[in-house]
Every structure is written in C-alpha cells, then in structure tokens.
Amino acid sequence: MGVATSGIAESPVAILIDDDAAVREALEELLNSVGIDTISFSSGQEVLDAELPDRPGCLVLDVRMPGLSGLDLQHxxxxxxxxxxxxxLTGHGDIAMSVQAMKAGAVDFLTKPxxxxxxxxxxxTAIANDVARRAASTVSRKNEALxxxxxxxxxxxxxxxxSGAMNKQIASDLGISEITVKLHRSNMMKKMNARSxxxxxxxxxxxxxxxx
Known part of the structure; x- marks a missing residue:
C-alpha cells in the first residue's frame, strides 16, 4: 500500500483502489503533483479491512478487480x-455499469485512457462534495445538540x-394559553439560536x- 502525506491534517486525500500497480503509481504521481494526498489499495477487500482516514476526500475505484468488483465495493x-x-475509473466500463454506478451515487464514471x-x-468535484457533506454534518450535529x-x-x-401554525392555533392544539405559547416559543427560539x-x-x- 502506498501512502503520500503532506503533513496537513485536513488536506484532501484520494483513496485509490486498482489492481494494476502501474495505474496506481501514475495516479498517485498526478494527484500528489496538485497537492492531493493518496492512499492506495490493490483490492476492495483491503479497503474494507483498513481504517480509512477521517479527512475530506474521495475514492477512485476500478470496476473489474479480483474478488470484489468496484460496484460491489460501492454497495x-x-x-x-x-x-x-x-x-x-475503468478500462472495462459500459453504459449499464455507468448507469448503475451513478444511480448508486457515484460522482463520475470515467473510462481509460x-x-x-x-x-x-x-x-x-468529488472532494468538494465531501467537504460540503462534512460541513452539513457538523451543522446537523450542532443543531441536534441545541x-x-x-x-x-x-x-x-x-x-x-x-409547520406554519400561529400562536392561537398552537395554543388550541396543545390546550394551553397563547401567553404560555409565547413564553415557550421565545425560550425555544433562544435555545435554538434562531434569529428568525x-x-x-x-x-x-x-x-x-x-x-x-
């Protein structure tokens, strides 16, 4: 397994899965040249057995490999x-594979060369998607804590x-006074840090x- 690091904890990382060592080395060199760290695996099982880094990144995955196929690994x-x-990224792709991969959420399906x-x-694009996903997840956890x-x-x-209910309707639904609704509403807005x-x-x- 080849690993290249830049020393920056949150720098992006591309995880390469391809059974062709020459392909992995060429992709590592290309990605490293633009500041993207790489971790390489020769099979899908290696990926499943590994502890993947908790960093923004993407997987670059071949379709046909010994053992697990790329589509199986995706699933x-x-x-x-x-x-x-x-x-x-594959030299053995077809339209059906491409459609299956994209329906399952792949960012792109490229054919070699x-x-x-x-x-x-x-x-x-894939790394940017992951950065956005991670940011949304951080916001979600923060708001869930609130x-x-x-x-x-x-x-x-x-x-x-x-849901769009007004204070009068909320009071009726909950069987409490509008004044009590306003109190609960004010407290809730403050606790949720909601400006509007x-x-x-x-x-x-x-x-x-x-x-x-």
Whole structure:
C-alpha cells in the first residue's frame, strides 16, 4: 500500500483502489503533483479491512478487480455508512455499469485512457462534495445538540411553528394559553439560536430525520 502525506491534517486525500500497480503509481504521481494526498489499495477487500482516514476526500475505484468488483465495493461501503464520494475509473466500463454506478451515487464514471485534467476535475468535484457533506454534518450535529436542550413542550411548539401554525392555533392544539405559547416559543427560539422563523426552519431541516 502506498501512502503520500503532506503533513496537513485536513488536506484532501484520494483513496485509490486498482489492481494494476502501474495505474496506481501514475495516479498517485498526478494527484500528489496538485497537492492531493493518496492512499492506495490493490483490492476492495483491503479497503474494507483498513481504517480509512477521517479527512475530506474521495475514492477512485476500478470496476473489474479480483474478488470484489468496484460496484460491489460501492454497495458494501454504503451499507457500512461510509459516504465518501466515488469516482469510477475503468478500462472495462459500459453504459449499464455507468448507469448503475451513478444511480448508486457515484460522482463520475470515467473510462481509460482519460485526460489528466478530466480526471483531476472529477476528483476535485468529488472532494468538494465531501467537504460540503462534512460541513452539513457538523451543522446537523450542532443543531441536534441545541434541540436536546429543549423541554418536551418546547419541542412540541417547535414542530408546530415550523409547520406554519400561529400562536392561537398552537395554543388550541396543545390546550394551553397563547401567553404560555409565547413564553415557550421565545425560550425555544433562544435555545435554538434562531434569529428568525426562516432561520429556525433551516435549523429544523438540518436535523436528522429521526429527530424531525
């Protein structure tokens, strides 16, 4: 397994999975030349057995390899909750494979030989997607922590507010006075650090589905 590091903890990393050592070395050299670290594996099983770095990045994955195919590995990674974006790079692709890979969430499906810039553009897009996904996940965890500080009644008020209910309707639905609704609403907005109803709605939308 080849590893190249730049010493920057959060620098992007491309995880290369290809059974052809010459291909891996060429891709490592190209990616390292533009400041992207690389980690290489020769099979899908090696990836599953490894502890992947918790850094922004992407996987560059061949389709046909001994043992697990690239499409099989894509599926197994998804079932494990590993959401690192995937760029397929293969010399044995066809339209059906491309469609299957893209439907399963691949960022791109490239066939060898490929222009260096086309490959780098695909990897850059995948890494940017991962950076955005990680940022959204950080916001979601932060907002979920705020949500946990709400009382059960404040959570009820929150759900009704984001559904568009007015104070009078909320009071009727919960069997409490409008003054009490206003108190709970004010406390809820402060705890959620919500500057406005539109901001509160965005915060609500960022929460995990099982919370909402």
């Amino acid at each position: 197994l990674l998804a079932t494990k909750g590993i959401l690192t974006p995937i760029v397929f 490929v222009r260096d810039q086309t490959f780098l553009d695909a990897v850059s 949500y946990e500080t709400l009382t059960p009644r404040e959570r009820e008020v929150l759900r009704l507010v984001v 109803i539109s901001h509160l709605f965005n915060v609500w939308q960022s929460l995990p589905a099982d919370v909402r």
